[in-house]
Amino acid sequence: MSADQPQPDARLPALRPYQAGDEAALTALFAAAYGHPLSEALYRWKLTGLPSPTPNVWAAWEQDRPIFHYASIPTPYRTPDGPAILMTGADLMTTPDQRRRGLLTAYAPQIYETWSQAGLPFTVGLPNERWGSRTDHLGWQPLLPLAWLIRPLRPEALIARRLRLPLLARAAIIGRLWQRRGRSRPPLGIEVQSVTQADGRFDRLWQTAQPRQGYCVQRDRRWVDWRFLSAPTAETRWRYHLLLAQRGDDPVGYLAYRVQAEAGRMTGFIADLFTAPADEPARLALLAQALRVLYDLGAEKVATLALPTSPLYHSLAQAGFRPALGAFTVRVRPLAQALDLDTLRQPASWYLTGSDFDVI
Numbered sequence: 036m037s038a039d040q041p042q043p044d045a046r047l048p049a050l051r052p053y054q055a056g057d058e059a060a061l062t063a064l065f066a067a068a069y070g071h072p073l074s075e076a077l078y079r080w081k082l083t084g085l086p087s088p089t090p091n092v093w094a095a096w097e098q099d100r101p102i103f104h105y106a107s108i109p110t111p112y113r114t115p116d117g118p119a120i121l122m123t124g125a126d127l128m129t130t131p132d133q134r135r136r137g138l139l140t141a142y143a144p145q146i147y148e149t150w151s152q153a154g155l156p157f158t159v160g161l162p163n164e165r166w167g168s169r170t171d172h173l174g175w176q177p178l179l180p181l182a183w184l185i186r187p188l189r190p191e192a193l194i195a196r197r198l199r200l201p202l203l204a205r206a207a208i209i210g211r212l213w214q215r216r217g218r219s220r221p222p223l224g225i226e227v228q229s230v231t232q233a234d235g236r237f238d239r240l241w242q243t244a245q246p247r248q249g250y251c252v253q254r255d256r257r258w259v260d261w262r263f264l265s266a267p268t269a270e271t272r273w274r275y276h277l278l279l280a281q282r283g284d285d286p287v288g289y290l291a292y293r294v295q296a297e298a299g300r301m302t303g304f305i306a307d308l309f310t311a312p313a314d315e316p317a318r319l320a321l322l323a324q325a326l327r328v329l330y331d332l333g334a335e336k337v338a339t340l341a342l343p344t345s346p347l348y349h350s351l352a353q354a355g356f357r358p359a360l361g362a363f364t365v366r367v368r369p370l371a372q373a374l375d376l377d378t379l380r381q382p383a384s385w386y387l388t389g390s391d392f393d394v395i
Contacts, residue, residue: 326354
């Protein structure tokens with residue numbers, strides 16, 4: 036262990052899996068660790084809403100209060116070896132007065148061993164800068180960047196804010212001309228409609244459009260319903276709208292988006308866009324409709340995440356998205372099997388969007 040690593044405390048309390056009824060104390064820990072609240076309903080939806088073959092939420096308690104929390108989302112994937120559950124990193128929390136005690140260093144290997152014994156091949160996530168050197172120490176291997184892209188919708192509002200010229204924001208004609216300039220003719224034969232439930236068409240879409248190689252979240256109706264439509268009604272940050280593209284009666288893709296108002300500005304977020312990898316016309320049709328809808332809702336810009344060099348990234352560039360500052364590093368931590376990291380580091384080995392994690 037390196038000198039800058041906190042040394043695990045031999046007197047640490049035992050770690051145990053989440054139990055029903057823990058929510059009140061664990062959401063209080065979240066507020067203390069992150070500085071903003073988390074409702075018990077959202078906690079249950081996010082971390083207990085999908086079935087798991089082994090405990091996915093762990094906490095250490097000291098004097099009837101949680102001091103450490105490690106949670107991942109049991110995500111269904113299609114892998115080269117068939118269907119599998121991969122733990123997707125979510126909420127890591129330590130109560131502020133217990134930091135530098137070595138809790139993550141001590142507890143994480145216990146959790147990984149439990150998941151390994153359950154046969155899970157690896158866990159995937161976006162460890163952030165708070166982990167520091169512990170990311171490498173705990174065996175997390177870097178794979179690929181998941182990069183931000185931005186598409187301005189109302190350049191007059193963005194320029195007015197940057198130049199501190201509020202009157203310029205009223206020049207809506209600039210935005211309308213910008214939209215007209217960037218608007219492409221929708222592909223023929225593709226109809227895009229708004230849907231409010233994940234019905235059988237999403238199962239049909241998954242069966243026909245899923246990548247035939249590599250790793251991809253199993254985007255069937257059950258997962259789409261949980262991820263985009265089932266969060267508590269009051270949690271607007273986690274409520275999305277869906278667009279479904281069809282050729283005739285055949286579903287060929289969907290797009291999930293949301294809007295967020297903050298500090299007097301409206302931003303659109305595209306969380307997910309799923310089509311067959313080769314079906315760029317379907318992706319462009321979904322993007323064109325999403326941009327129109329988000330403009331009508333008042334969004335100044337649209338943000339999304341994608342793997343550079345992927346077909347999705349190319350389609351986003353075609354629709355006017357440009358690289359923005361910032362990117363996440365997708366990492367994996369091997370569990371029950373050795374991994375071919377060279378293969379996993381190839382973009383063609385993955386279909387990833389921001390919705391596969393809890394960052395958009």
